[in-house]
Amino acid sequence: MGKKEIIKLEAQKELARREFFFYCNLFHPDFYRKDKKFLVDLCNRLQSFVESDKKIIVINMPPRFGKSRTATMFVQWLFGKNTKLKIMTGSYNETLSSTFAKQVRDMVATEKSQGITVYSDIFPDTKIKYGEASQSKWALEGSQVANYLATSPTGTATGFGADIIIIDDLIKNAEEACNANVLEKHKDWFTNTMLSRTEKGFKLIIIMTRWATNDLAGFILDNYEDVEHISYKAINDDGTALDEDTLSVEDFNFKTKHMDKSIVYANYQQEPIDIVGRLYSGFKTYVEVPKEKIKGIKAYCDTADTGADYLCNVIYTDCKDSAYILDIIYTKEPMEITENLVAKAYKDFEVNIADIESNNGGRAFARNVERITKSLSNYKTVIRWFHQSQNKQARILSNSAWVNNNIYMPVDWQNRFPEFAKDILSYQKEGKNKHDDGPDALTGVCEKMTNKGGFKVLKGVML
Incomplete structure (x- = not known):
């Protein structure tokens, strides 16, 4: 690698330390491209949120547009910025929460390799504590308590206090979105389990497809003050695609024609399924x-x-x-x-x-x-x-x-x-x-x- 390439790479590393989007761009340049404006916006607003005085942010996005990937990378970046943070993530079930946790841990623990930029090149002081074998709960080097816990509505959060809680897509399908009992259990889990685990100055990040008016996102937007809300539709109001590479207008129209329209609009347009499927249209x-x-x-x-x-x-x-x-x-x-x-x-x-x-x-x-x-x-x-x-x-x-x-x-x-x-x-x-x-x-x-x-x-x- 020539001198110019080395200087350029070092500049990219420094930018990745400072700016969350450029951290994502450095490791996944094909997905986190600068021309994907919604991903630039998402990353910048997540960073602005944790640096602000706001407590809650709700992000609604279609599937396959980078919700979970961005959430896992955000946890990595946050630990790189502050090894004293305690972060808890909540997913649909134990399997998904373990997958989320593994992606975070594996990235932080990636060993150096000649010619390949790894996590420790960006954040050399952030390391998994020696002897921490659990995938779902572990500490960083220098910490006397666990820094990370992955859980779910069927899991446990006992004994863990969190500075930042990230909840990622709790609803599995349309059947659950139309089940009032399931939605109520999500709200109970959020208020009685997750909120009880928060530390002073905590932050809550909810990232999910908007399935129902009374889903967790809707509950938070209706009942909590000063919530920052970001909503991305797969097809913009002007008829253009949010990301042509992920879902084109042609593919969206095909799905609308051949799938249940209420499911398509909930998944891709953030229009709750119960608005389409409700019995009373209005009075x-x-x-x-x-x-x-x-x-x-x-x-x-x-x-x-x-x-x-x-x-x-x-x-x-x-x-x-x-x-x-x-x-x-x-x-x-x-x-x-x-x-x-x-x-x-x-x-x-x-x-x-x-x-x-x-x-x-x-x-x-x-x-x-x-x-x-x-x-x-x-x-x-x-x-x-x-x-x-x-x-x-x-x-x-x-x-x-x-x-x-x-x-x-x-x-x-x-x-x-x-x-x-x-x-x-x-x-x-x-x-x-x-x-x-x-x-x-x-x-x-x-x-x-x-x-x-x-x-x-x-x-x-x-x-």
Whole structure:
């Protein structure tokens, strides 16, 4: 190697120490090319994030565009910059977390070879501690505690405190993306396990394909403040490809034509699959109820079957062929509280007829509401309780078109009823839904309005 080449290589090494992108470019020049603007942007923003005061960054990217590769290289680079750091990475399962860990460890431990630039040429002071045999948990030379831990939702993080946590793609496929229980477990793992492992001044990096509105990325964006968010689409808004070498426009169109469109758009365009697959596309809204169409003010109450269920009480104006929602009580509070809430609402909204589902203890609830209603000097509301015998899921699906087309919500309904709105707008046509109480109640409104449903009247007369 000539003098000029040596000078050039040394300059590249120094640049790799200073700038994360050039570290990636030095070891993988064919992939981390300067003309791949999104990779330059990704690397620069990751570096800026760890150097800033921000705590959380969420990065959404399509598959095969360098998510995991960049994450593993970032851990390598961070250890090169600071051997005192403690970094924890979380992946979908133990196999993937071990693979992630192996890639980090193998790079740091690469032995010198004539004519080949290796990690120790860039960061000579960063070495795996002698005797550290574990792939998933190890220390750097000079450290008395572990510097690195790779784990997963089924793994362990006991006894490890982290300065930086990197979570890489927790969702495996569309089936998991539509499974509310799986998504809930991810959130529980994040809040109860990963967050409890953080040290003072910690940083959280979440890198994943955006599968569902309520996935971990969505949960963090909705519930945490000052989150930096980066989202890359495989096909830009102007119709050009983000990276023609990885996925061309032609290939994207082929996938869109021959694959499930909702999966393609979740994978490549960061459009959550549940937006495409949700049962209710949205609701019509109103500012004022059309008074000339009013037949009466009614209520439908779906009582909570178990402690995990919501009570959902919907008060609506019957306007002949449509229902205008006036109020919704959507809560997990115990019966002794909800009985009073519902009775008070019946008086406040001057409800004429209130239908209360009596399955699984609903009859006692209805009797108590009736008693409280009278104690409030409300003799206007007629309370009827009934047994619902038809399959809930079948009822919800078969009546969804009427609900979408004939139920009107207050214009600010998502702010007034946030929990109800979240559950109703994320309810899936297929897959496991965590809560069906909202859809069940709106379906009940539909059935009362259209005189459908498997009702067995236990008190009162069906109108």
